[in-house]
């Protein structure tokens with residue numbers, strides 16, 4: 001890999017197909033050394049954005065650059081950006097090894113890379129199998145292996161977890177994290193947050209082609225809350241509101257059950273003890289990122305939390 005900083009930069013990016021606004025005024029940055037999740041529901045514009053980054057779709061407005069350059073201007077595009085966008089495209093009669101050999105020649109990469117990427121991605125155990133006979137998981141690995149042939153500093157992967165079983169997802173997570181730890185810029189799209197939750201440090205969330213959030217994954221979580229059950233829920237509410245004016249919000253879930261926002265479980269327990277209020281249950285509720293995602297992408301209507 002070269003030492004250049006291979007940052008992905010998207011600014012004011014817009015694409016309309018006839019009357020369809022696929023992407024509108026989108027802006028985000030993906031920094032090297034991180035896995036960044038590109039999240040959005042189906043049809044939100046993820047693939048179109050990735051295609052614009054690869055110069056496969058011409059933007060209506062704005063720009064999408066890699067290391068400050070448009071894809072077409074990169075000195076060695078195939079050795080700079082490894083992409084998995086379209087997961088068809090294997091010759092059915094080629095073996096996995098043949099497929100990589102063809103792509104290594106096409107890309108002008110050393111033939112020794114074929115063995116290296118097969119070992120890296122776990123293709124070796126089925127290298128002699130014809131591609132038509134590969135399982136979904138094997139196909140995913142072979143696509144990744146193909147993308148890595150040029151040892152690229154940038155990886156663009158469109159829904160790489162699609163169709164993988166939990167073991168495959170766990171492998172993918174660890175693998176992509178390792179690639180990022182080597183200093184690569186890794187952008188991974190998904191419409192299923194739980195798939196990327198444990199692998200990505202950063203997220204770019206879009207809806208309807210527009211940015212709705214970007215930043216560290218940890219910041220996308222909603223506010224934490226504590227669920228408390230007490231036979232004296234009313235007096236407890238009064239005590240907490242009086243002791244922490246403006247800082248606490250209390251939801252009445254049931255006559256004896258509250259959800260308290262703005263305080264820790266320990267803080268609530270201390271206030272309750274100080275006023276002799278018995279607690280029958282006190283449970284910190286960590287909001288799930290899935291919930292935050294559904295909220296951000298407007299898919300939680302009717303859901304109260």
Ligand SMILES: Nc1ncnc2c1ncn2[C@@H]1O[C@H](COP(=O)(O)OP(=O)(O)OP(=O)(O)O)[C@@H](O)[C@H]1O
Pocket residue numbers: 017020021022040041042043044045046047048049191
């Ligand atoms: N070539 C095209 N011609 C017309 N409309 C298109 C074209 N490509 C994409 N679109 C439309 O642009 C919108 C965004 O599609 P895109 O495939 O980028 O979304 P996505 O987030 O990748 O979705 P998914 O998660 O389903 O793959 C959709 O409304 C889609 O129908």
